[in-house]
Amino acid sequence: MSSPAPAKFTLRSLIVPVFIPSALFSTGEYALVPMIPASAERLGASIPLAGLIAGLVMLGTVFADIPAARVVNRLGERKAMLFSALLASVGIALAVMSQNIWLLSGGVLFVGGAVAVFALARHAYMAEYVPIDMRARALSVLGGMFRLGSFVGPMLSALAIARFGVSAALWLASGAMAMSVVILIFARGDESQGVDAVGTHSTVRILWRERRKLLTVGTGSAILAMLRTTRIVGLPLWALTLHLPAEVTALYIGIAAALDFALFYTSGQIMDKYGRVWAAVPTLVGMGLTHLAVFMAGDATGFLWLALAMALANGLGSGLILVLGADLAPEDARSEFLGGYRVLVDGAVALSSPILSWVTLLTGSVALGMSGFGLLGFVGAWLMYKYIPQYAPTRSKVDKNGS
16 A cells, blocks of 8 residues: 655646646557557458457457556556557557567557556546545546647648658657656655555455446446547537538637547546536536437538537546546555446447447448437436445545435
């Protein structure tokens, strides 16, 4: 276990050990992902196969979520973050130098596994080290780092491709991961020291013991993750349906992303001051309503308003999934619980796009596919309203009633 949190904790103390490495790691990840299909196609893969290889990042993440708990327990949070960032950098370098799709696929899977370890180590560190009355703000800032990386990564990647080609974008991604490693080497902060006898807790036993949390709040978090994914995938598809120019689509989605990013700290303030439910329910209801309203966006102006409304709803819940996982994780098996929790969330993300594509193909309408997910939003809102533990900012812990 880590040493007790300092009496005068400040968010500033997380800048070097957590926020900067997370922003760099996210930048590298999001610089890589758009380049995988092009790299696979260059090595002779068909378009469907290129798409499958791109999906190996998320597949590797889901498969590694549970084993990641053992790595974090063995190494401690900071060392696990360092190890995973180094592994991701090597995986991307392998992808750059690969001469066939098998090596490329192996590199991409490496990156997916590294993402799982890095994310779990970071999540466990924040749950352990950050005081409960500042947890939501800290994790919302962390969510803001994800958003920053998801914006900066593709922009830098596009510049690198325009000037030097696809390989340069991949080296850029590897370099961002390597910079994260360097920062972590010199970072100082409290962390668990790792344990010699890994497996003190059976992950399966812990997940069974905590099944009620996972089946209720965990399911609500998974639904939110699905809606966030279908928003990212569905908006460009709806823009194609409306025959909007690509540059208009990119501009409007970029404007919405700026609004989403601007709200990340506000979300944390709401959760710390009033309780998690005040972010969870509005976010899920808002995401549900905006998914149902897709068919109403019949032109470019309507598309912009739809994108902004979705960004507003999503931004109100920035960091929410991380906060709920940290709140519910038991002190005696934090990493094991978070590993299972992340399997639920990451699995939902991985399934969302194929399900949306299948429903769209079946019904012939993107709007109907999005509407189906919108209805799930209300199910998630009910689960959050009913099962999120009561939270009082003046107390040192989350009330276990209802957890």
